[in-house]
Amino acid sequence: MTKSAQTSELIVYGRADCHLCEEMIQGLKQRQEQVPFNFEVVDIDADPALVTRYNDKIPVLVSSHDGMEICHHFLDFAALDDYLAKIR
Incomplete structure (x- = not known):
């Protein structure tokens, strides 16, 4: 999993495979x-605290601004679009 070189608006917490x-x-x-938006992917297995927090919920899409969870398990396009509209 890779990270975006640009400032990310979203974070996907997940793991390899x-x-x-x-x-x-x-x-x-x-x-x-x-x-247009940016996101980064964070492998939770690199941080025990993230494993504890997200292990049963991955993938989890959160706001990089305030940590608000947008969706988990599956991408909710409506929730994503609502979030992006709010930050623009």
Whole structure:
């Protein structure tokens, strides 16, 4: 999993070899073609505190600004669009 070099508006908490994580990342990339935003992917296995917090919920999409959870397990396009509209 990689991090964006630009300032990220969103964070995807996930782990390697997670098919749901890959699906969420692909969905975010598709939405980026329509609405510009940045996101980074964080591997929770690199931080025991993140494992404790997110282990059963990954992937989790959160705001990098305030830590608000936008969705988990599956990408909720409506929730993503609502969040992006609020920060613009």
